[in-house]
Amino acid sequence: MTISAHPALPVEIGLTAAIIAVNGDEPVILAARAGDASHEAALPSGAFDPLAHRTLEIGLRAWVKEQTGLPLGYVEQLYTFGDRGRHAQAGDREPHVVSIGSLALTRGGGNGALASGAAFRPWHAFFPWEDWRAGKPAMIDERILPALRVWAARDPHRPNAYGLSRTERTRMLFGADGGKFDGENALDRYQLLYEAGLVEEARRDGRASPLIAQAGPLGEPMLNDHRRILATAIGRLRAKMKYRPVIFELMPEVFTLTALQRMAEAISGHHLHKQNFRRLVESSAVTEPTGDMSRATGGRPAALFRFRREVLRERPAPGLRVGARS
Amino acid sequence: MTISAHPALPVEIGLTAAIIAVNGDEPVILAARAGDASHEAALPSGAFDPLAHRTLEIGLRAWVKEQTGLPLGYVEQLYTFGDRGRHAQAGDREPHVVSIGSLALTRGGGNGALASGAAFRPWHAFFPWEDWRAGKPAMIDERILPALRVWAARDPHRPNAYGLSRTERTRMLFGADGGKFDGENALDRYQLLYEAGLVEEARRDGRASPLIAQAGPLGEPMLNDHRRILATAIGRLRAKMKYRPVIFELMPEVFTLTALQRMAEAISGHHLHKQNFRRLVESSAVTEPTGDMSRATGGRPAALFRFRREVLRERPAPGLRVGARS
């Protein structure tokens, strides 16, 4: 027989979506404002109704369309969180919410007709340390690393679940002391800052460190665990771009190679080498020339390209394998 | 304010675990028997209680430990399914269940003291077409591809969500007509067979094809959507092995390189080239010699190795990047 431990226990299912677009060269995220006094930024979220919608993805699409009018292109489930950033307690009056985080991509990055106070905002407002396009952000060396070093020194050898100490995690995630900064680890970086008590959400959950005052605000906070979901979305998108042509879900139908490079840089968070990027695009055969030129770029006219859908049939994992600093 | 579409709607949260181990050279999965008349194989599953456990992972670990006595090592959340393989309908008497699938690894692959009828069973009993260690399984050419071709021919150009036709999906997933068979796509293969109505679960859900009679049984079915969860686990483990040292969660403390290769073959599902595998292990520095030799292997004694934990600090993505046929 099926092993089954506990009796049925009803819980509410929240669908929370990180809806990503690009506005010019800035990656943006659809955010609303919390209804409470904090007015914190919040990702759009709604409840899942299994009677109305057969699958979670169908439920999410219907819900976003209805509320914002936005047609979602690519949708991917990210992670299901059992806690919303605080401990559940016996006697809680609020219903328990399990939140299912999703990543969605859409082309409408301008703030056109959007519902009820929601707006697209640059994702780097929430994660300033993730933007290395103009070199390493000064706040890492000036504010984050000093605070993390003090935090690590308080218990330098305590291992986490993977056997890594605080010092080692600081080194590997933020690139201190010869470590590398890998964009795909956006979630781990945020979780490290949360654990160290350096982000506003930690203070709200009663886990603030005295260091938070010295480090100052590290990005704008969000409601509940929404910044954690956004960090998951950023990391996943950065990884996915390398083996799926998801980037074209954000591009217009036709585009120049420089525009494509700017988009890859916006997502990956670092600057890319022009020639190598072009060779990569060429060799991966994900685009084809339309034959037209654009002279709207302000220099020599640029050839226009479009996504070559046939790659989906030709190659098992088509994507732009942008390197750390190609 | 936060966009919020529907009123609270309580749903039951089911945690379903694909608990993987290895018995000799066989990858195995912990399976129980369904309590109903079908006696289908079932993955262990239980309900999540947010009052007792702060996170989903903590809940899962506690629950498995309590029921089976198994200590779980590596645990990873896979996917949350809103449907259990059938449509929810207004008036259903059963509570709606959202099932959260997880992958767990443990070393106890023998059938020691296990609870209530649960047993470790070879995963290839459920996915015989995934085992290419001795070459392409005959059933692919003899039974699967003929049936899929008939199914594809009935509507050869209908695109799925990614714009791929039935013919193209058959080619890309099962390696027909010059396509490649990529082990990581285990879930897509199962879903294709389900969609084509060729697996027992499709019949049960009222989606059987007449072709199911000719193709014959394609692997043993499981309760609800459990085979889908297992397929997800297999694909994820195969992918993860390449950039995380998860394989050592299944190995004993010390092992020979041949034993490690057998394990990599068991997971990836195909045969590996001996010299290249050894060079890969050497260059990735994930192991270190213990200095001892084993003469239990029945030929020349083999050097013994252990996992080198330090790689976790040294390299951002340590794993065994086994190729398609290295």
Add this chain to the structure above:
DNA sequence: TCAAAAGTGTTATCCTTACACCCATGT
């Protein structure tokens, strides 16, 4: 003619894959 952006050519290095042979033990 000059600023601005597009576009190209070449080389060194590393990684992947493929190939075939020798070695140490137990029976």
Add this chain to the structure above:
DNA sequence: ACATGGGTGTAAGGATAACACTTTTGA
């Protein structure tokens, strides 16, 4: 001696990363 599995060396080809210069337009 031979069967069994352990263990190695080398070379071709392709992918990656680093380098700096030429071309075409608008102002």
